[in-house]
Amino acid sequence: MTKIRIAIQKSGRLNEDSLMILKNCGISIDNGKDQLKASARNFPLEVFYLRNGDIPQYLRDGVVDIAIIGENVLIEKGEDISIAEKLGFSKCKVSLAVPKSVKYTSVHDFEGKKIATSYPNTVQMYLDKHGVKADLHIINGSVEIAPNIGLADAICDIVSSGSTLFKNNLKEVEVMLTSEAVLAVSPKISEERREILKKLQFRIQSVLQARQSKYVLLNAPNEKLDAILRLLPGMRSPTVLPLAEEGWSSVHTVINKDKFWEVIDELKAAGAEGILVCPIEKMVL
Ligand SMILES: Nc1ncnc2c1ncn2[C@@H]1O[C@H](COP(=O)(O)OP(=O)(O)OP(=O)(O)O)[C@@H](O)[C@H]1O
Ligand SMILES: O=P(O)(O)OC[C@H]1O[C@H](OP(=O)(O)OP(=O)(O)O)[C@H](O)[C@@H]1O
């Protein structure tokens, strides 16, 4: 039987969330901790555990068909590789930073400066776009320490909370790109495997939709229903069912998880009671 081959990060920031999304898609993987390859029990899928930085080349060569990888790595090393889905986790930026004490005015301040980075192509593209010439010093990790030990004038690295920059007395001055984990596709994927990919994407989309949404149930006196329903956008429209108690109804609806916090006070003020907010496991639109 033909299987689709997916690369996920062997260990590191993407590993756990990548396995979790497959699990949420109902795919169980026989997983020995030190295995570099594993098969799914109930879906035609084989998992290869690889280094994040090596994945673009595996995709390009068609050694794997798809991968879960940081978008930033594709921008750095895999411009020719397409993205099938954005997955909504591992959100970060790739930014330029300088010592806090430096007075910064514009990207032209980098002219003739030495920049330490693990993302040379990304920095070079950004500098070229602005007509700036700088000297790049490529290192693989602990980039933020470079200015403190006299290795470089500035750095380019991943920024999330900003705490690594802060601890190293640096400040973010240019955001070159924003990134999140994505499902990437090999340009060499076969038609047969593309059909399996479609099935996987359908499952991923229902998991991602569900993560964004909450199922809300509430009770309302009938005379206040109109006002309450106006506050609630449902998938099609909210369900209204009579309660055993005369004059009351139960309202059921699906709402965006962020939107819910915006309307909760208004719902209460409009007369809603006994509000329940429940997670949704899968959502097919
Ligand atoms: N602090 C962060 N916050 C959010 N996402 C991050 C952060 N650091 C990295 N990422 C994202 O997670 C991906 C993997 O980062 P991680 O540090 O685990 O691996 P790596 O060292 O870049 O790769 P490799 O697997 O080759 O060792 C990055 O490419 C980026 O997309
Ligand atoms: O803005 P922050 O929230 O501080 O995150 C940014 C840091 O996170 C990543 O390092 P990581 O912890 O993955 O270590 P690594 O260099 O070993 O990959 C990245 O390389 C930054 O150093």
Ligand SMILES: [Mg+2]
């Ligand atoms: Mg890292």
